[in-house]
Amino acid sequence: MNKILLIDDDPEMGELLSTYLDGEGYSLHHACTAKEGLKVLGSNDFDLVLLDIVLPDISGLNVLAKIRADSSIPVIMLTGKGDEVDRVVGLEMGADDYICKPFPLRELLARMRASLRRSAMNGNQKTVTPTSRGKLSVGALEINLDSQSIMVKGIETHFTAAEFSIIEHLATSCGKLVERDSLMETALGRTVDFDDYVLNVHMSNLRRKIGDSVSIKTIRGRGYMMTARTQA
Missing domain, CATH: 1.10.10.10 (Winged helix-like DNA-binding domain superfamily/Winged helix DNA-binding domain)
Structure with missing residues (x-):
């Protein structure tokens, strides 16, 4: 089961995604602040991060920079429809993808699966058996x-x-x-x-x-x- 970390200060978002993703075979941990998210990420083995741009304590972009300093874990940014500059900066800083709030749950799931599949091909998933491709x-x-x-x-x-x-x-x-x-x-x-x-x-x-x-x-x-x- 893939473990997903959600860093977002919206408790309703956490409950919604936890219920939905559990039904799709994913385990979600919800952190409401950047500091909590970074602490949990450093002590647990997650497969993907869902990261909100706007957080109450530290900017989501600063969180992304801290993650990318020592990890290649897939990160999908959660942004507002008008946050075009933040989306560009996030992608340039190493985010794998972004999705604008509010988003259809099926679309988020598709983005997650694509990011996890790329991560597996890139050797980040321990369950993948390597094959010789040259x-x-x-x-x-x-x-x-x-x-x-x-x-x-x-x-x-x-x-x-x-x-x-x-x-x-x-x-x-x-x-x-x-x-x-x-x-x-x-x-x-x-x-x-x-x-x-x-x-x-x-x-x-x-x-x-x-x-x-x-x-x-x-x-x-x-x-x-x-x-x-x-x-x-």
Whole structure:
């Protein structure tokens, strides 16, 4: 059973999600403050964090920074509809996804399952049995699918589970167009009726990290194509 940590100061939200997720096979622990959430997270083995942006003691973004300082656990930010800047900053700081309040419970569940699936593929779930998948090399980018690590020009570089999933899909189809809808569904676990805002931010983040090691072209209105850069 996956253990979920909710950090949110709304007691009704905690009760609602606890009842709903219990019926879906998840165990939820609800922390009403940032300090409580960080303390519980440090002493327990959780699989995913649901983190509210607005907390009574510490900003959700500051909590995210503390989590990311020593953990790659999947984090889904809970935001208000008008918190666009906070959503961007949260994703840039390493959040896996976000969902706007109020949200349909089925949509939250879908986002959770997608994040947990990426985390499992990225080696964060202890129950996953490793399988040998080999390596991919594109330009100055070396992707080890077994260790879930990436070397950029010979230097190991940290990528989030979502970023790794995107890079893997683009590299596997090197030289070919990868449609946005396909990338949304296969790499991020989002169906085409979800907005593609998260994909835009993840693409921006990973492009910054890979620099000029490879080329990722945007095919306007269609998708992306990864190619090795031509040597001068």
